[in-house]
Amino acid sequence: MKVRVFKPAKNAMQSGRAGTKHWVMEFEPRAQKLPDHLMGWIGSTDTRGQVRMEFETLEEAQAFAAKHNLTAEIEQPKSRKIQIKSYADNFAFKRVV
Numbered sequence: 240m241k242v243r244v245f246k247p248a249k250n251a252m253q254s255g256r257a258g259t260k261h262w263v264m265e266f267e268p269r270a271q272k273l274p275d276h277l278m279g280w281i282g283s284t285d286t287r288g289q290v291r292m293e294f295e296t297l298e299e300a301q302a303f304a305a306k307h308n309l310t311a312e313i314e315q316p317k318s319r320k321i322q323i324k325s326y327a328d329n330f331a332f333k334r335v336v
Contacts, residue, residue, distance in 0.1 A: 240287075241267040244300045245314040261293040262300045264311075 243265050249256045270285035294300040297313070304311035328334065 240269075240309055242304055242309045242311050243267060243314065244297065244304070244311050246316040261295060262297050264292045264294065264300050264303070266290055 245263055245265075246261075247258055247263055249259050266287040268283070268285055268288050270283050270288075272281050272283045274280070275282055292300075292303070294303065301311060301313075303309075
């Protein structure tokens with residue numbers, strides 16, 4: 240059974256990075272999602288799609304996957320590029336528009 244291990248990205252709507260410190264393990268979907276004919280909601284018979292586990296380190300996630308005979312697909316986090324900006328640069332004489 241395949242699982243995906245990754246570090247979640249920060250929320251695009253907020254500046255904080257609170258939910259990005261832990262590694263997350265999610266199971267790959269095994270069943271197709273189908274709409275309910277009465278209500279129109281989307282549902283599935285695969286309950287593993289609802290499971291989301293968090294680990295402090297990547298090694299803990301890999302150890303859990305190895306212990307339970309899971310094939311882990313690891314996605315390394317992308318590095319952050321920080322651009323130092325100053326508010327005064329908006330009004331600089333040499334500013335290119």
